[in-house]
Amino acid sequence: MKIVVLAGGISTERTVSLVSGTGVCQALRRKGHQAILVDMFMGLENPPADLNTLFDAPDGLCPDVKIEVQAPDLDVVRRSRPDQSPSRIGPHVLDICRLADIVFLGLHGQDGEDGRIQATLDLLGVPYTGAGYLGSAIAMDKIAAKEMMDANGIPNPKWQKLTYTEEEIPQLAETLPMPCVVKAPTGGSSLGVYLPKDRAELADALRQVRSFCHEVLVEQRIYGRELTDAVLGERYLPPVETFPSVENFDYEAKYQAGGAKEICPAELTEEQAKAVGEMALRVHKALGLAVYSRTDMIMDENGQLWCLEANSLPGMTPTSFVPKEAAAVGISYDDLCEEIVRQSLKIKRR
Template identity: 40%
Template sequence: MKIVVLAGGISTERDVSIVSGTMICKGLREKGHQAVLLDVYCGDERITEEDFANEERLFPKEYDVEAAAAYMRSFNEQIAQLKKTRKQFFGANVLRLCEAAEVVFMGLHGEDGEGGKVQAVFDLMGIRYTGSGALGSAVAMDKGLSRRLFAAQGVPTAKGMTVKRGEQRLTPSENGIGLPCVVKPCCGGSSVGVEIARTEEEYTHALDVAFGYEEEVVVEQYIAGREFSVGVVDGEAYPVIEIAPLEGFYDYTNKYKAGATIETCPASLDEAKTKEMQRYAEMAFRALKLECYARMDFMMDRDENLYCLEANTLPGMTPTSLLPQEARVLGMDFAQLCEHLIEVSVR
């Protein structure tokens, strides 16, 4: 297939997205697909009209994925300035190249990529892509809205609330959540801007940090215990994976620093608890109107109560990311998983 792997963008997860996109593109090329890597925001000005007149030039059989990734990274220092001077989100030749592809593999992470806006444009243009549609993507990106839908559909989640910039800031003793608590941007990802507050001073600082990223933040009860994740593909839960950081919590550093976290799949749980978590993952998937695939994050407290934290509609996609590790337990290697996600999405 002729495939565009779309990555990069302008969110706080741009670098992670480039890594995911690079690995996806390599995996698909290993399977014989004519996949190319493209930055959704910066595009590729090197593509000419002659290239668009010849699909073999747009989707060549021989292709240097690492060179394409390096080209994307060459824009990193310019992103902040480009955001100030540009009105249009899509970069040079992006929409034309995506139209020319048989399918777009969404390697985007974070807002303005994972949050439904790109998906909505593609829907209007008739461009096929992997992952959930515009509605499910937008709903899942909003952690405050996700929490309310979980509660409405019987998916257990931690007690919490949302706070908007400029609203009266109630203290932890006044807001009914208490300490310790977790403060995080409402629509962020990769744990960027997430803080655990154990004192009122830390709570005030955590709000300031989170509001540095967004206009609305989520404040949640802190759940002490074990952390897990469950992929859901085509509506069915994958094996449960346990995430155990050697220090602190599963923040940005522990997510992406080699050796910082012990990941065990299948998780060391009895069959009943495994099935319970998988059932809640599938319920959360349906509650948020997700399609194709996603990954649900859970906490389990010391009394073995489960709490669904959030959904990731475009989870990390490197061979060591959580969803690929779960797929490996089912006998599916990384390249096979990439192909399977395309098959499910196109179907």
């Protein structure tokens, strides 16, 4: 089977995406598929006349990349593309996607999880993995996702959507309920997320978050056990519990060695593990997701579960949460990647 693994893109999760995509591409090649990795933003420079020959590349076109401590400088990435077109899709990307039997979406963040590339591939009639354009868009927008969760009776922290001017920040900082979390609604990899400890930090967070977005999500902060659980097909996998090593679990802490300890399966009672899994399934269905997803939640001191957000294209590096959860039930990384392809091919998109 000819498979294009589409990764990279032009979001703050660019390098995470490239590492995920490389892992997936190599896994699918080990399963005997003609898989190649294509960077959606960079595209193909000086491609051969017959693009089909790219599927025979011995290295799968996989780059040598690792997740850096700091988020990528997207201005530098833009300037490095030989094609200086304003398009967010690089040269010949859609041409090679048309030749594939399926496109494995290894993208994260904007343009990958927000439904835009899914809609583009739908219009081209190209099969792809995971959720469709609508479910992807809802899950990516934390405000839209919370509205859907509220409508479906899924417990989530109290929240409000704000738009404000610089002049209104002092008053907001004095009147918003504390403790709270300030978020960019479409952020990822813990970027644009602030956990103010006092009202002075809240004012600073309200200023900083506006560099990411116009509408701001302010959410009740709930303390407890940090859990995440994946859905694969029609079932949930064993949950993971995360123990951050630092109080402010930002991008740097998230991707540096020792930034967090992860236990899979989480040390929960059978009843608790079932409740976590059932919530992940409820969120998956409520948001209209497909094939696989991962839902993050908090279990408070009373055992109450609160949904934080859902990931329609969760990380797929060999050490990411979903592969860890799959391994806990005997599904190897290579088999997981192939299973995602197999289930995605069954979906009728239009």
